[in-house]
Amino acid sequence: MKARVHVMLKDGVLDPQGEAVRHALGALGFAGVEGVRQGKVIELDLKAADKAAAEAEVQSMCEKLLANTVIEKYTVEIV
Protein backbone atom coordinates (compact mmCIF):
# COMPACT_ATOMS: atom_id res chain seq x y z
CA MET A 1 0.00 0.00 0.00
CA LYS A 2 1.24 3.47 -0.84
CA ALA A 3 0.79 6.60 1.22
CA ARG A 4 1.54 10.17 0.28
CA VAL A 5 2.23 12.81 2.91
CA HIS A 6 2.25 16.54 2.21
CA VAL A 7 4.09 18.72 4.69
CA MET A 8 3.65 22.48 4.31
CA LEU A 9 4.53 25.40 6.53
CA LYS A 10 1.46 26.67 8.38
CA ASP A 11 -0.21 29.79 7.03
CA GLY A 12 1.46 32.81 8.55
CA VAL A 13 4.84 31.14 8.93
CA LEU A 14 7.38 32.89 6.74
CA ASP A 15 8.51 30.72 3.81
CA PRO A 16 11.84 32.09 2.53
CA GLN A 17 12.27 29.21 0.08
CA GLY A 18 8.91 29.96 -1.51
CA GLU A 19 9.76 33.68 -1.62
CA ALA A 20 13.04 32.88 -3.38
CA VAL A 21 11.17 30.84 -5.98
CA ARG A 22 8.68 33.69 -6.49
CA HIS A 23 11.53 36.17 -7.06
CA ALA A 24 13.28 33.82 -9.46
CA LEU A 25 10.08 33.29 -11.44
CA GLY A 26 9.63 37.06 -11.68
CA ALA A 27 13.19 37.45 -12.91
CA LEU A 28 12.51 34.83 -15.59
CA GLY A 29 9.56 36.85 -16.87
CA PHE A 30 6.63 35.03 -15.26
CA ALA A 31 4.68 38.09 -14.22
CA GLY A 32 1.44 36.60 -12.92
CA VAL A 33 2.76 34.83 -9.82
CA GLU A 34 1.25 36.29 -6.66
CA GLY A 35 2.56 33.83 -4.10
CA VAL A 36 4.59 30.67 -3.74
CA ARG A 37 4.73 28.21 -0.84
CA GLN A 38 7.10 25.30 -0.93
CA GLY A 39 6.71 22.10 1.04
CA LYS A 40 7.69 18.47 1.09
CA VAL A 41 5.98 15.42 -0.30
CA ILE A 42 6.92 12.03 1.10
CA GLU A 43 5.81 8.82 -0.61
CA LEU A 44 5.83 5.71 1.55
CA ASP A 45 5.60 2.06 0.53
CA LEU A 46 3.91 0.23 3.37
CA LYS A 47 3.51 -3.46 4.15
CA ALA A 48 0.17 -2.86 5.89
CA ALA A 49 -2.83 -4.36 4.09
CA ASP A 50 -5.51 -2.48 6.02
CA LYS A 51 -6.18 1.06 4.85
CA ALA A 52 -7.36 2.46 8.18
CA ALA A 53 -4.41 0.93 10.06
CA ALA A 54 -1.97 2.27 7.45
CA GLU A 55 -3.45 5.74 7.74
CA ALA A 56 -3.19 5.70 11.53
CA GLU A 57 0.43 4.52 11.32
CA VAL A 58 1.37 7.26 8.87
CA GLN A 59 -0.34 9.89 11.08
CA SER A 60 1.85 8.67 13.92
CA MET A 61 4.97 8.89 11.69
CA CYS A 62 4.07 12.49 10.89
CA GLU A 63 3.65 13.42 14.53
CA LYS A 64 6.93 11.76 15.53
CA LEU A 65 9.24 12.44 12.60
CA LEU A 66 7.96 13.71 9.28
CA ALA A 67 6.50 17.05 10.30
CA ASN A 68 7.43 19.69 12.83
CA THR A 69 3.91 20.34 14.06
CA VAL A 70 4.88 23.61 15.72
CA ILE A 71 5.30 25.29 12.34
CA GLU A 72 4.15 22.70 9.79
CA LYS A 73 0.85 21.12 8.84
CA TYR A 74 0.51 17.78 7.09
CA THR A 75 -2.02 15.77 5.16
CA VAL A 76 -2.00 12.01 4.72
CA GLU A 77 -3.44 10.34 1.65
CA ILE A 78 -3.56 6.59 1.05
CA VAL A 79 -3.21 5.90 -2.69
Next chain:
Amino acid sequence: MKARVHVMLKDGVLDPQGEAVRHALGALGFAGVEGVRQGKVIELDLKAADKAAAEAEVQSMCEKLLANTVIEKYTVEIV
Protein backbone atom coordinates in the same frame (compact mmCIF):
# COMPACT_ATOMS: atom_id res chain seq x y z
CA MET B 1 -6.10 30.46 -9.51
CA LYS B 2 -3.98 27.99 -7.57
CA ALA B 3 -1.60 25.45 -9.01
CA ARG B 4 0.19 22.63 -7.25
CA VAL B 5 3.40 21.16 -8.64
CA HIS B 6 4.92 17.89 -7.44
CA VAL B 7 8.59 17.38 -8.16
CA MET B 8 9.99 13.90 -7.49
CA LEU B 9 13.25 12.23 -8.37
CA LYS B 10 12.80 9.91 -11.34
CA ASP B 11 12.51 6.19 -10.62
CA GLY B 12 15.99 4.71 -10.50
CA VAL B 13 17.63 7.90 -9.27
CA LEU B 14 19.07 7.34 -5.80
CA ASP B 15 17.17 9.28 -3.12
CA PRO B 16 19.43 9.61 -0.05
CA GLN B 17 16.96 11.86 1.74
CA GLY B 18 14.21 9.26 1.37
CA GLU B 19 16.59 6.54 2.54
CA ALA B 20 17.48 8.58 5.61
CA VAL B 21 13.79 8.94 6.44
CA ARG B 22 13.27 5.17 5.98
CA HIS B 23 16.13 4.43 8.39
CA ALA B 24 14.86 6.92 10.93
CA LEU B 25 11.35 5.43 10.77
CA GLY B 26 12.81 1.96 11.32
CA ALA B 27 14.78 3.24 14.31
CA LEU B 28 11.55 4.69 15.74
CA GLY B 29 9.88 1.26 15.57
CA PHE B 30 7.84 1.60 12.36
CA ALA B 31 8.61 -1.82 10.94
CA GLY B 32 6.36 -1.98 7.88
CA VAL B 33 8.03 0.71 5.76
CA GLU B 34 9.44 -0.78 2.56
CA GLY B 35 10.48 2.36 0.76
CA VAL B 36 10.44 6.14 1.03
CA ARG B 37 10.84 8.75 -1.68
CA GLN B 38 10.94 12.41 -0.83
CA GLY B 39 10.13 15.23 -3.18
CA LYS B 40 8.98 18.82 -3.29
CA VAL B 41 5.54 20.32 -3.55
CA ILE B 42 5.22 23.90 -4.75
CA GLU B 43 1.93 25.79 -4.45
CA LEU B 44 1.54 28.78 -6.72
CA ASP B 45 -1.01 31.60 -6.59
CA LEU B 46 -1.55 32.77 -10.15
CA LYS B 47 -3.25 35.82 -11.60
CA ALA B 48 -4.27 33.92 -14.75
CA ALA B 49 -8.02 33.38 -15.11
CA ASP B 50 -7.87 30.75 -17.85
CA LYS B 51 -7.15 27.21 -16.64
CA ALA B 52 -5.45 25.97 -19.83
CA ALA B 53 -3.23 29.06 -20.04
CA ALA B 54 -2.30 28.72 -16.35
CA GLU B 55 -1.39 25.06 -16.82
CA ALA B 56 0.79 25.85 -19.84
CA GLU B 57 2.54 28.64 -17.91
CA VAL B 58 3.24 26.39 -14.93
CA GLN B 59 4.58 23.66 -17.25
CA SER B 60 6.97 26.26 -18.62
CA MET B 61 8.01 27.29 -15.07
CA CYS B 62 8.78 23.64 -14.30
CA GLU B 63 10.93 23.23 -17.40
CA LYS B 64 12.84 26.45 -16.75
CA LEU B 65 13.17 26.57 -12.97
CA LEU B 66 11.16 24.32 -10.69
CA ALA B 67 12.40 20.91 -11.78
CA ASN B 68 15.72 19.55 -12.96
CA THR B 69 14.31 17.42 -15.76
CA VAL B 70 17.51 15.39 -16.08
CA ILE B 71 16.83 13.64 -12.78
CA GLU B 72 13.39 14.86 -11.71
CA LYS B 73 9.85 14.36 -12.94
CA TYR B 74 7.00 16.74 -12.22
CA THR B 75 3.23 16.86 -12.31
CA VAL B 76 1.12 20.00 -12.54
CA GLU B 77 -2.34 20.21 -11.04
CA ILE B 78 -4.63 23.24 -11.21
CA VAL B 79 -6.75 23.41 -8.03
